[in-house]
Amino acid sequence: xDPFDDDLVEAGPDDRYxxxxxxxxxxxxxxxxxxxxxSLLWAALRxxxxxxxxxxxxxxxxxxxxxxxxxxxxxxxxxxIGLELYFYDPRKEDAAATMTAVGRVLEPWMxxxxxxxxxIPYFMASLEPSADAVRAGRLEAMRLYLAGERGHAGRSYRLxxxxxxxxxxxxxxxxxxxxxxxxxxxxxxxxxxxxxxxxLAQVLPPELMACRKVCIAKKRRADGVYFSGIDVEALAxxxxxxxxxxxxxEIVLRHRTRFEHVWFDxxxxxxxxxxxxxxxxxxxxxxxxx
Amino acid sequence: MQTPEGRFEPTxxxxxxxxxxxxxxxxxxxxxxxxxxxxxxGVPLERFASLAADNARHRRYRRVVLTGGEVTLExxxxxxxxxxxxxxxxxxxxxxxxxxxxxxxxxRRLMEAGVDEFFVxxxxxxxxxxxxxxxxxxxxxxxxxxxxxxxxxxxxxxTNTVMTSLNADRLADIVERVAPLRPVRxxxxxxxxxxxVEDRRxxxxxxxxxxPRLRTALDRCVAHGIEAVVKYVPRCLLGEHGxxxxxxxxxxxxxxxxxxxxxKFSCLWEARCEHSEHCLGLHHPYVHxxxxxxxxxVPQPRTRPWRAPTWGPAAPVDRPGRRHLPVxxxxxxxxxxxxxxxxxxxxxxxxxxLAEVLLQRRAxxxxxxxxxxxxxxxxxxxxxxxxxxxxxxxxxVHYRNPSGADREACIALVRDAARAIATRDPGGxxxxxxxxxxxxxxxxxxxx
Ligand code: SF4
Numbered sequence: 146x147d148p149f150d151d152d153l154v155e156a157g158p159d160d161r162y163x164x165x166x167x168x169x170x171x172x173x174x175x176x177x178x179x180x181x182x183x184s185l186l187w188a189a190l191r192x193x194x195x196x197x198x199x200x201x202x203x204x205x206x207x208x209x210x211x212x213x214x215x216x217x218x219x220x221x222x223x224x225x226i227g228l229e230l231y232f233y234d235p236r237k238e239d240a241a242a243t244m245t246a247v248g249r250v251l252e253p254w255m256x257x258x259x260x261x262x263x264x265i266p267y268f269m270a271s272l273e274p275s276a277d278a279v280r281a282g283r284l285e286a287m288r289l290y291l292a293g294e295r296g297h298a299g300r301s302y303r304l305x306x307x308x309x310x311x312x313x314x315x316x317x318x319x320x321x322x323x324x325x326x327x328x329x330x331x332x333x334x335x336x337x338x339x340x341x342x343x344x345l346a347q348v349l350p351p352e353l354m355a356c357r358k359v360c361i362a363k364k365r366r367a368d369g370v371y372f373s374g375i376d377v378e379a380l381a382x383x384x385x386x387x388x389x390x391x392x393x394x395e396i397v398l399r400h401r402t403r404f405e406h407v408w409f410d411x412x413x414x415x416x417x418x419x420x421x422x423x424x425x426x427x428x429x430x431x432x433x434x435x
Numbered sequence: 436m437q438t439p440e441g442r443f444e445p446t447x448x449x450x451x452x453x454x455x456x457x458x459x460x461x462x463x464x465x466x467x468x469x470x471x472x473x474x475x476x477g478v479p480l481e482r483f484a485s486l487a488a489d490n491a492r493h494r495r496y497r498r499v500v501l502t503g504g505e506v507t508l509e510x511x512x513x514x515x516x517x518x519x520x521x522x523x524x525x526x527x528x529x530x531x532x533x534x535x536x537x538x539x540x541x542x543r544r545l546m547e548a549g550v551d552e553f554f555v556x557x558x559x560x561x562x563x564x565x566x567x568x569x570x571x572x573x574x575x576x577x578x579x580x581x582x583x584x585x586x587x588x589x590x591x592x593x594t595n596t597v598m599t600s601l602n603a604d605r606l607a608d609i610v611e612r613v614a615p616l617r618p619v620r621x622x623x624x625x626x627x628x629x630x631x632v633e634d635r636r637x638x639x640x641x642x643x644x645x646x647p648r649l650r651t652a653l654d655r656c657v658a659h660g661i662e663a664v665v666k667y668v669p670r671c672l673l674g675e676h677g678x679x680x681x682x683x684x685x686x687x688x689x690x691x692x693x694x695x696x697x698x699k700f701s702c703l704w705e706a707r708c709e710h711s712e713h714c715l716g717l718h719h720p721y722v723h724x725x726x727x728x729x730x731x732x733v734p735q736p737r738t739r740p741w742r743a744p745t746w747g748p749a750a751p752v753d754r755p756g757r758r759h760l761p762v763x764x765x766x767x768x769x770x771x772x773x774x775x776x777x778x779x780x781x782x783x784x785x786x787x788x789l790a791e792v793l794l795q796r797r798a799x800x801x802x803x804x805x806x807x808x809x810x811x812x813x814x815x816x817x818x819x820x821x822x823x824x825x826x827x828x829x830x831x832v833h834y835r836n837p838s839g840a841d842r843e844a845c846i847a848l849v850r851d852a853a854r855a856i857a858t859r860d861p862g863g864x865x866x867x868x869x870x871x872x873x874x875x876x877x878x879x880x881x882x883x
Contacts, residue, residue, distance in 0.1 A: 175822050321706035321743070328703070328729070340725040349727075351701040351719045 152187035153180055156406070161213045164358070164373050165410040165432035166317075167233040171274060171293045172406040180403040182433030186228075189394050190221045192362070193226040198276035202254040203435070206230065209241050209250045210381070213434050218271075218378060218422055220430040221389050227429075229434060244270045256283045259304045268292055285392060288312065313364045320359040320372075330361045336368050336416035347417055347424045352382050357408065364414065371412035377404040383411045387429035409433065436705055437717060450685030450753065451496040452530075453478050454762055457504040461532050461569040465599050465638050467629045477504070480514055481508065487522030495865055498704050498753070500532035500554070500685055500786055503563040507541075516548040523712070528552035530595070538580025539588075546590060546592055552755060553585050554622075557594040561606035568601050576843065586616040593620040598668075603645050606652035610883055614659040619756040623649060625667035625718075627698050634722040641725050642717070646672040653679060662756055669702065670714035671733045676804040682715050684752065685755075704792060706741040708734030743837070763782015773812055774799050777856045778812070785848040797866055798832075812852045816866040828862035 156176040163169050190196035197357060216231035218374050234242035239246075246390040247270075248257035255278045259268070269290040278284050293299050298316045302309045318327045332339050332350060339345060349359075357374025375383070377397065384394045397404065410432040418425045445664050459466075490496050506512060506529055521528045529545065533555040536542040545553075555578065557802035559565035584590045594613055598606065610621065625645070626638050631686030646764065653676040656663040668682045702708065703717025706711050717728060775792055778801050782789040787805035799814040814830040815821075823831035832853045837845040 261728050319706075322741070324706065342728075342730075344725045344726075345724045345729070351699070351722045351727075354701060354703075356701075395665075 148322060149188050149191065149392070152396075153184045153400070154187070156181050156384050157180070162407070163213060163216070163434050164408060165216050165218070165231070165434075166373070167214065167359075167434070170357075170374070170408055172265075173408060174406040175257050177407040178403075179406050179435075180400055182407045182409065183217070183435040184400075184405070185229040185397065185404075185431075186217050186219065186435060187395070187432060188382040189226050189393055190228070192390050192392055195226075195228070195276040198279045199274055200227065202251055202274060202279065203230075205253075207252050207435050210247070211239075211241070214242075216432060218430050218432045218433055220428055221387060222428050223388065226390070227273065229277065230275050231269055233269045240274060244289075245428050247272070248265070251284070254279050255281070257287065258306065259281055259287055260430060261289070261304070265289060266291060266368065290315075313362050313369065315360050315362045315369075315371075317358055317360045320356055321355050327359055327361065331368070331370070334363075335366050336366070338417040338422070344417075344424055350386075352379050355379065360412070362412075367414040367416040369412060369414050371410065373410040375411060377401050377407065380411065382405075383429070383431065387413070387426060390428070407425065407433070436700055436702065436711060441540075445805060449497040450500055451490070451524075451620055452496060452500040452502055452687040453483050453500070453774070455501055455509045455512070458508050459532070460508060461505065461571045461574050463532075463556075463569050463597075464601065465568070465597050465626045466637060467627075477509070477678060480511060483515060484518050484521075485815065486804075487518050489523060489526075489865070491523040492863060493863055494599065496522075496524060496686070498526040498528060498552075498685070500530055503535075505532055507531050507535040507545075513548055514543070516545070516550065520549045522679040526552055528554055532556045532574070533578035533581035534568070536584055537577045539584045542581065542584045542590070543588060545586060552591045552593065554593045554595055555582055556693060557582075557596055557609060557613060557634070558599075560605050560612040560682045564602055564605050568599070568838075578581075580856045582616055586825060590715050591594040591859060592616050592618045593622065595622045595624065597624050597626050598640065598645060598649065599626045600640045601638065603640040603648055606648050607655050610652050610655040610659065610661070618661055618664040620664060622664045622666065623652065624665075627667060628720045629697065632698070632723070633661075634720060634724050637723055638869060639724055640670065642672055642721075642728055643731055649751065650674050654655060666861040667700075667715060667718065668715060669732050670710045671708070671735065672731070673679070677710070681753075682713065697811050702732060704732060704734035707737060707738045709739075710735055711741065722852075748783065761862070777801075777814075777859050778852050779855075781848065781852045781855050784851060785844060787844075787848055799866060801852065803848055806839045806841045807842055808837070808841070808845065810837040810845045810849055811835050812856075814856070814866065816876075825857055826847070827857040827860040829860050829864040830866070832856055 156179045160176065160181065162172050163168065182221045182293060187196060189200055210232060217231070218229040218231065220227040220229065232242050232244070232247055243263055243286060244257070244261045245263055251257055255274065257272070267289040271288045272284055274284065286303055288301050288303050290299050290301045293314070298314070300311060301313045303312050316330060320327060337344065353372040353375060355375070356372040360371035360373065362369030362371065378401065381394060381401065384397060412430045413426045414428040415426050417423070436801050454477055499522060500517070503509070505774055509515065516527065527549045527866065529550045558568040559575060562575040565578070566572050573697070582592060587702035596602070596606065596609055606623065613621070626637070628634060644801050647664070651674065653663050664681050665676070665716055666674060668680065671676050673680060696719055698719050700715035701722065702711065702714070705716065706710045708714070724749065778789060782803055785805060787803050788802045789801060790809070791802040792804065793800040797815060801812040802809050802814065811834060813833045813835055815833065817826055817830050821831055823833060825832040834849045837843065
């Protein structure tokens with residue numbers, strides 16, 4: 146038996162489906178007998194040798210916040226897989242979704258050091274739990290996300306011992322109906338040189354532009370582009386393109402028919418390398434819920 | 436076009452292509468046979484016989500297209516043709532490289548066996564160009580002799596030119612060369628890489644280079660009174676020849692995974708452009724090589740709201756040599772009439788309008804407009820356990836995209852339509868459950 150078969154979690158009749166903004170969606174296909182996206186989270190953590198450190202705190206958080214309501218993001222910089230967890234509570238109705246409450250749940254494994262003033266109108270917050278954090282017994286930083294104009298935009302702030310720092314801005318679009326805005330914001334870049342006509346297709350590749358929602362982010366050292374609502378074939382293409390560990394790609398491909406009901410979300414950081422003039426992707430990521 | 440809702444694949448609902456085998460005596464640089472499908476044995480004769488028998492009963496297809504590889508190399512070709520004659524098809528088309536047609540007697544036998552349309556590959560105006568493409572010396576001379584034989588016999592001759600970097604500058608010359616043979620139609624297809632998606636062979640030609648040359652070739656066709664058809668080129672690059680774009684393909688009986696290799700298409704201006712329901716934009720290997728061409732492509736402003744395509748509209752009736760003539764309403768409705776009849780009267784009962792019937796290989800979509808919104812009632816092939824609102828003798832009935840203020844009215848209309856379809860469906864109305872119609876049994880066991 147494949148050791149990764151242990152990571153596969155079957156879809157249940159009561160599963161709910163949310164994208165990485167925790168917006169609900171109709172699964173693409175009937176999901177009975179298929180797999181939950183979180184199967185890939187567990188497989189990736191096993192590949193990263195972090196599963197044994199992180200499984201217990203992750204399950205505790207999921208139980209506290211609610212099944213399907215924690216968004217996970219896996220990141221790859223070409224060397225290691227990292228994890229970020231996102232908690233949404235746009236209306237602050239659920240006490241379990243405040244960062245203060247999440248911090249209490251995580252306390253037995255890692256203490257969340259920054260204290261959040263809960264009167265800040267954040268609609269989302271994120272943490273980066275890791276085996277190192279569990280070994281150290283503490284998480285030194287978190288991020289808070291605040292809404293921008295009309296709810297189609299946002300900003301993120303990093304919070305650590307030294308206080309808040311503005312990190313990124315985000316803007317969401319319909320990739321077809323808002324195409325002019327997508328192009329204008331993508332091109333308004335200090336990091337990416339769009340001089341060569343092929344660059345746009347590298348940043349916005351056709352395989353991913355067939356998505357449901359696109360997000361353009363402006364970050365401190367790169368631009369970010371996120372594609373929400375891609376199918377498992379496009380996910381496999383994306384993982385291969387960004388040279389994710391072969392074992393993970395293989396798992397996706399082997400079980401592609403059992404992930405066909407899921408809309409996945411993916412993202413990249415992108416910039417032009419000053420020396421070679423080539424486009425580079427210092428980080429890629431994909432998302433699901435648990 | 437490729438969107439999250441699905442993939443828009445224009446289908447000509449009236450044609451069935453039978454891939455007889457992938458053996459060939461040419462080795463065209465762009466051909467799918469050398470590009471990874473060469474383990475496909477072809478559709479077994481018995482399989483074709485059962486499809487033909489089915490067609491004789493239901494008259495779904497007006498035309499059968501026999502293709503390969505090189506179909507004239509098939510030892511059992513005349514058996515396939517005998518079967519084709521029993522299938523109730525109005526036309527039997529042979530898609531061939533034309534080389535064996537240099538034997539006039541063989542060409543005549545084919546006509547006598549029922550072939551009434553010859554679709555001959557012509558990738559250059561001379562031996563230097565075509566033999567370079569086909570990688571077989573003498574192939575142009577043989578094909579040319581074959582075409583001359585067809586012309587002499589008064590056969591319906593159509594040519595097919597795959598446009599690559601090898602012949603893009605010779606398109607008008609191809610027209611001039613073949614014009615004296617009075618072909619009924621010339622088709623120009625932009626090259627679709629099936630496996631060499633990175634185009635290591637350098638066959639993809641930039642649209643900025645191709646388009647003016649193609650337009651000149653199309654001008655020459657007009658001057659000679661030859662009907663022309665273009666596939667896989669953005670419509671906005673065709674100038675006044677825009678209506679010669681016809682991306683539809685027949686239903687193809689081929690190995691299931693053929694479609695995994697089939698390139699997908701997109702255009703950044705899709706939601707802006709009036710033509711996006713018919714134009715495919717650019718294929719993805721092209722976009723990766725040359726970019727989105729967002730400045731070269733010019734969308735025609737839309738007059739109707741855009742909706743993400745799923746199956747797209749069915750292509751109109753294909754009548755070689757008569758494309759420019761208006762299609763008689765009866766002929767346009769042909770094939771659609773029994774489908775329309777399934778929901779006849781439903782819209783009227785609800786103060787709604789049946790705006791469109793989209794008949795596709797795998798689905799029939801009834802697009803209703805009601806109040807300020809609408810709803811699509813969708814038929815797919817009957818399954819045993821797939822999700823469906825109602826299962827009728829032939830179909831699973833679904834609905835999608837309900838919109839407008841009055842949801843109750845939408846729901847009542849959908850229920851009524853489902854009831855009507857269940858009552859009227861005579862059984863035996865065919866939609867394909869899946870894309871390809873043959874599976875693993877048609878593959879050779881050797882690895883590629
Ligand atoms: S703008 Fe795009 S959809 Fe419109 S005709 Fe040109 S390629 Fe086709």
